[in-house]
Amino acid sequence: MYDAAHVSDSKSTADVVFEQLHADIVALTILPGAKISEADVARQYGVSRQPVRDAFRRLHNLNLLEIRPQRATVVKRFSRPEIENTRFVRLAVELEVIERACQIWDQTRTEVLAENLKAQSSALTAGDLALFHKLDYNFHEGICDLSGLPMAFQVISNCKQKIDRLCLLSLSDGENIADVLEDHRAIADALNRRCVTDARDRIRHHINRLDTTIADIHQRNADFFQ
Template sequence: MHEAQPGTTLRIEDAFAVSEALLDAASAAPDSSRPSAAMRVYQTLRQQIVDMVMLPGARINEKEIAVLHGTSRTPVHEAVRRLVEEGLVEVTQRVGTYVSRIPLDRLGEAMLVRTALEVAIVQRAALRIKPEDIARLRHALTGQLACVAAADIVRFHRMDEEFHEALAEIAGFPGVWRMIQQAKTQIDRYRRLTLPMPGRMDVVVAEHDHVVAMLEAGEAEQAACAMREHLDQVLPVLEIARMHRPEYFIAHLPDQRQPGPYW
């Protein structure tokens, strides 16, 4: 089992500062719609990990998190337990609690699921698409291009998600997109390493544009092929990221889903 390496510790207050606006918005919501303390901590930690704000190997201090959230350690412990089950956090008796490294073995599995579902989504979307849907997708592409020009990687990733979600909604399968999101959690972490690569965001936009062009032309099979080709580029680019930051990756995660010392 790998130990956290020196220099990977992220000050927890810095990580949570990034989500301050989000938390403020949530706290302004009516009490009936406000998530539980455990859910708030879970959502914030999960987003920080997926966004690579909290890097692989960063230690997690439950006491500090509890203080920052103004809650007891019980909700924090519950949130961390859920993250352990998702493979985003690892707990060892010697090292403690820290953000897990990105497991290479799960990336291939996740891409298999994602590709199968997204290709099917595009095929279905081609049969249902309307002019206003094309306009919606084009608007998303315009937003992505603006992110490229501004070198805004965080927003680009959000816009990328919106593009793929829009396709699922156009296809009439919004629930499938939620399944895809769950399956691709580890992929999203690694993608935050690849998007800063020179020209990478431009390539993604061009591939999205090709999918939209085929949908607009009514070419269902060509649109599906364009989506498959787009997703087929994910794992090859991963290898480049792995070579640059090998300390962020691991062959596979130990199975911590069974009851153990942490529970």
Template sequence: MAPQIAQSERRTSVDDVFDYLHEQIVTLGLKPGDKISEAEIAKEFGVSRQPVRDAFSRLANLDLLLIRPQRATEVKRFSMREIEKSRFVRAAIETEVLRRAAANCDKMGAARLNAELILQEAAAEAKDFEQFGKLDYNFHKTLCDIAMADYAFDVILEEKAKVDRLCMLGMDKEQRMPVLIDDHRDIAEAITAHNADGAIEVGLKHLSRLDDTIARITATNANYFERPG
């Protein structure tokens, strides 16, 4: 049942529906292949079908919904091609970000990275998975800031969002956080030492953490992926 969300002058019913469905999809409350009804969502939120249709369109633009005329709308299945494309783009962008960050990092940049790590460790200790996810994004944004390429974070943000659902299906959250923190710490140490090659090596390893997840999901839940051809 959709939550009763108080409307405000700044928010629209489209925003409310979008935010609710987006959260459900990225946290796997709605799984790849699940069908959702425009009429049912409209009824749950007490709105007309137009704002729901607009929210569906926004989610489709994020590659999270598959809208098919005269057929049920469904949560988008994973596409291996899109995953590979996303990782290719991120690897290219983040390699350059890490190279520039290593060249530009000063005492202030090193202090920012250290502060980010302290916050991540606190979130892991508290088992605050949601906060850790936000801090993970903040760490990559900080790297872009140090690299003097804040615009690169827009690309990283878009591509990272495409695989967040896969990450949710990955290793146990309590196990995953320490592994990511270790990666982040190694990246920060390399950046602070102006070791671009070392930072890039760890950064690419960080991106490859998804490989085991993909292999496991294709073996246990092949229906979560689009069929080739």
């Protein structure tokens, strides 16, 4: 049981409950469509209902919980229209970032990205899904930072967070992880050559891969979707 008495000064009880619930929802420990109640969570963590209520509100704002008055709160199911809109926004931003990156890319930037790719390969070999997922974020963030566009990753990150659960479902297959790594290597290669056309094509291919993933997951788990 979580001990509320040991919350650090920098984190409130609501912060800790939020972080743990967020991790469980994103990692699919709590599945889409699952019912979840303030009372049950409060008992589980040994806290009052107020910090749980605050955590629920934050999860609702992230579109991870559906809070329904006088009815059970449920973990939000996937929305295909919302996913399509999110994918569109992310693609538009990443295409602009990669074009800027090609204009200024150099050997130093190549070496920084190569370290990330090496770590991704090690995570794949070890079967460490959580680490690979983190390094995936770092790869795209790194391109933004190295391009002098760190704020662009805020938009990309927001889009990625909305489909994290789908990404984890797809990455549970080792073959899919290998495909993602190959996409990243191809993007890095295009950057190294400063070839805008290839870089944009590789980004488009990488993000469009989600379409097949969504179709496959919908076929296997239709109840995860609205």
